[in-house]
Amino acid sequence: MTTQTKPIDVYFFPTPNGKKVTMMLEELGVPYVLHAVHIGKGDQFKPEFLAISPNNKIPAIVDPEGPGGEPIALFESGAILKYLAQKFGRFYPTDPREQAKVDEWLFWQVGGFGPMLGQNHHFALYAPEKIPYAIKRYRDETHRLYGVLDKQLKRQKEAGFDYVAGDYSIADIAILDWSNGYERQGIDIAEFPHFAEWNVRLNAREPIARASAVKLDEAGKLDLGTDKDAQSVLFNQRSL
Structure with a gap:
């Protein structure tokens, strides 16, 4: 190592x-x-x-x-x-097929989940002009993405895994802190129970708590x- x-x-x-x-x-x-x-x-x-x-x-x-x-x-x-x-x-597998799964969800976060949630924050919270269409556009897309994540975590649980792409990986780390802002993103966590359980469990990890502090x-x-x-x-x- x-x-x-x-x-x-x-x-x-x-x-x-x-x-x-x-x-x-x-x-x-x-x-x-x-x-x-x-x-x-x-x-x-x-x-x-x-x-x-x-x-x-x-x-x-x-x-x-x-x-x-x-x-x-x-x-x-x-x-x-x-x-x-x-x-x-x-936190990154050695098997090429497993690597591809982690890469999918890492790139999903950097290409979609992060940018769309960032636009949600901007138009709903920070923009000097409140544009109803823009707010609805990004809040709806945020809701859709949380649904994608929740369904993936449900599928993983049914397959015997606790994380987004199999074992705990950089995909989970990439997604986590963006998802910690779910309340100000207009998300009712009760709609996404598999995400809710994953979010609480990851935030309870000692290294994550140290980094958050x-x-x-x-x-x-x-x-x-x-x-x-x-x-x-x-x-x-x-x-x-």
Whole structure:
């Protein structure tokens, strides 16, 4: 099994995407150092961060013990999860068919569940103009996606598995913290009992609880509903 002698640098803000990485590292028991990227203050546009994450988004990591023993920088939460899983040989299967199942649900999260829930948050909670069609559009899509997840967990349970794609994997880690916002996404958890049980069970894992408890300083607090300066930094950005 691969061991890590030097801590991994994690460029972080406590969003669902940011927490994927700290959850994964806590599950692995790998040493890491947090570097706060205060996205409401524009840290993500600083040249030193863009050298690591050219899409000016968190999370990003620098592993000083990358392939061949040389440092490697990665951005995109799904890519980071898969890199860490393959490096340390945990939470990602070795059988190609099982890998394909995990990849399906990892990409379902990064391509659909996260982005659609993010649009739900934006139009329902943060947009200065409340557009009924947009709110309904993304709330309905959010509801549909929770239904997809609930049905998958039901099928898995019937097949004797407790997780999204078989054994506990990076697919579960990717989905979890986005799903923790179900109430503000307009979801009645009683409609999705298989999801509800999975969500409670995963949040009770000790490594997940440790990662969820990670806090930044006061500057790391962000209220997009009221902070107009942060809104101007995060919303409606064009190419630099």
